[in-house]
Amino acid sequence: RKEVEQDPGPFNVPEGATVAFNCTYSNSASQSFFWYRQDCRKEPKLLMSVYSSGNEDGRFTAQLNRASQYISLLIRDSKLSDSATYLCVVTQTSGNTPLVFGKGTRLSVIA
Amino acid sequence: GAVVSQHPSRVICKSGTSVKIECRSLDFQATTMFWYRQFPKKSLMLMATSNEGSKATYEQGVEKDKFLINHASLTLSTLTVTSAHPEDSSFYICSARDPRGYGYTFGSGTRLTVV
Numbered sequence: 001r002k003e004v005e006q007d008p009g010p011f012n013v014p015e016g017a018t019v020a021f022n023c024t025y026s027n028s029a030s031q032s033f034f035w036y037r038q039d040c041r042k043e044p045k046l047l048m049s050v051y052s053s054g055n056e057d058g059r060f061t062a063q064l065n066r067a068s069q070y071i072s073l074l075i076r077d078s079k080l081s082d083s084a085t086y087l088c089v090v091t092q093t094s095g096n097t098p099l100v101f102g103k104g105t106r107l108s109v110i111a
Numbered sequence: 112g113a114v115v116s117q118h119p120s121r122v123i124c125k126s127g128t129s130v131k132i133e134c135r136s137l138d139f140q141a142t143t144m145f146w147y148r149q150f151p152k153k154s155l156m157l158m159a160t161s162n163e164g165s166k167a168t169y170e171q172g173v174e175k176d177k178f179l180i181n182h183a184s185l186t187l188s189t190l191t192v193t194s195a196h197p198e199d200s201s202f203y204i205c206s207a208r209d210p211r212g213y214g215y216t217f218g219s220g221t222r223l224t225v226v
Contacts (some may be wrong), residue, residue, distance in 0.1 A: 043218065
């Protein structure tokens, strides 16, 4: 079983749509959770951290369910510029440990 | 925020040659640098963890004699792909955690093509 699993996608949605991505992680020792965005042939960029209480940043909302080991990302009012690959990422402790990446979910927002 | 400079951004080399990739932390000291590899349409896979002043830790299946890592200072880590083959063609990227609390930062990546 892979450590971080995501919906494979691709998701093709019209502008203005709401889209949700899901992710599960297998390591119960995971402590920190993130969503990253990666554009084609570029490095990943942090979109947002994910907290148990849930958090929102503009059109983006992230949720974490530790009991189910499940993470989600909701994007409202999709923009063309949201087209990218969204990576679910976890790390084991709050110390200096590497990030573990999901395979990513490709989103294409269509005009 | 934290900045990691990685170069070269793109390199094409012949089979059998070696390629060195450098990552420098510009405004913080990186005692640890993580090296990842990403094949097309695949996730970033951790190759190794480099530690300043000591030997790197390699993930299972990564040949330490082929992927030489040197972390000689608190601001520089290098990855050398030795005797490169076409199957080594990939996107290589480094990452470090800024101890000042800015989280993880990535280099801009190196796209290696071995012909």
